Amino acid sequence: MKEPVVSMKNLSHAYENKNTLHDINFEIPHGAFMGMIGPNGGGKTTLINLILGLIKPDHGSINLFGEPIQKFKDWSKIGFVSQKANSFNKGFPATVYEVVSMGLTGKIGYFKLFKATHKQKVIEAIEQVGMEDYTYENIGNLSGGQQQRVFIARSLVSEPELLILDEPTVGVDQENVQKFYDLLHQLNEKHTITLLLVTHDTGTMTEHATDLVCLNRTLHFHGNPDEYKTLTNDDLSKFYSHPVNIVTHSH
Numbered sequence: 001m002k003e004p005v006v007s008m009k010n011l012s013h014a015y016e017n018k019n020t021l022h023d024i025n026f027e028i029p030h031g032a033f034m035g036m037i038g039p040n041g042g043g044k045t046t047l048i049n050l051i052l053g054l055i056k057p058d059h060g061s062i063n064l065f066g067e068p069i070q071k072f073k074d075w076s077k078i079g080f081v082s083q084k085a086n087s088f089n090k091g092f093p094a095t096v097y098e099v100v101s102m103g104l105t106g107k108i109g110y111f112k113l114f115k116a117t118h119k120q121k122v123i124e125a126i127e128q129v130g131m132e133d134y135t136y137e138n139i140g141n142l143s144g145g146q147q148q149r150v151f152i153a154r155s156l157v158s159e160p161e162l163l164i165l166d167e168p169t170v171g172v173d174q175e176n177v178q179k180f181y182d183l184l185h186q187l188n189e190k191h192t193i194t195l196l197l198v199t200h201d202t203g204t205m206t207e208h209a210t211d212l213v214c215l216n217r218t219l220h221f222h223g224n225p226d227e228y229k230t231l232t233n234d235d236l237s238k239f240y241s242h243p244v245n246i247v248t249h250s251h
Contacts, residue, residue: 002030003066005162005194006051011060013046020046022218024060028162028211033188033195035205035212039240042216044198048164051196052080065161079103079155079163081148083170095136096150100125103154125157126150128191129183145176149183156187163187164196181208202228214239 004027011024021043028034036044049055050062053069062069065077101114101122114122126132129149134142139150148168155163165184169177181204187193199205205212206225214221214228220239221228 004028004063005030005032005065006196007063007066009061011050011057011062013043013050013055013057019217021050021057021215024215024219026213026219026222028194028196030161031188031192031194033184033208033210034197035209036196036198036215037200037202037205037212038215038220044215045166047215048080048166048196048198051164052078076158077161079152079158079160081151081155081163081165081168083167091140094139096126096131096139096142096153097122097135099139099150100153100157103157121157121159125153128156128187129153143173143176145172145180148172148180152183152187156193160193162194162196164198166198167200168197169199169201177204184208216240 006028008024008026011021012019013021024047036047038044046055050057051064053072053075064072065074101118103125104114104118104121123132123135126135129152131146131149131153134146134150139147142150152163152165152168169180172180184195184197185208188195197205197209206228209225212221212223212225212228213219216239221231
């Protein structure tokens with residue numbers, strides 16, 4: 001059995017003496033599709049930054065692929081897709097191919113010439129997200145959903161084992177949200193990429209994720225979607241620190 005992709009023990013972090021995360025303990029198993037939910041300001045982005053090594057915990061430990069984060073070097077194993085839709089410059093002069101190729105910079109270095117094998121990896125990543133018909137299209141001409149696929153391809157080109165997505169459907173029209181989740185399922189099941197998806201769409205997550213965590217400064221829930229569905233409105237109101245009504249999605 002493989003080591004967990006991410007393991008956290010007694011993890012705490014504070015900004016200006018104010019706790020943002022307190023005593024977090026959970027693992028992301030190899031091959032999981034984990035959804036992370038919780039209110040704004042609950043520490044989700046802070047937790048992502050800790051996993052990515054952008055900030056250090058005040059207490060506790062993080063292991064990545066069985067190795068303490070302080071010793072972890074193989075960052076190409078982790079891909080990250082941020083909330084790009086609200087801030088992306090549509091006038092950015094780059095094609096889909098050029099944007100995806102940027103994902104190889106960490107492996108081959110800046111100002112290095114691409115070999116044929118590198119070019120093939122870029123094409124394969126574009127095909128993996130179903131954007132081969134737009135390979136040489138300017139990215140600014142694409143819809144929000146199409147752009148997010150391109151940014152996923154940019155992360156996939158380095159062949160990560162863990163893909164972290166922060167609110168990836170922000171700015172994506174509802175018609176394409178289901179297609180987007182279908183793509184994530186394909187990456188998770190067919191390509192065995194472990195996923196960590198941060199979202200406010202709890203209803204959709206209960207239909208798609210294999211594991212769920214609810215974070216509001218501390219860990220309020222960690223289990224599977226069926227267990228989450230047994231929670232009451234009162235339970236969720238305690239987690240979110242304000243009244244919550246459960247909404248279900250029918251497909």
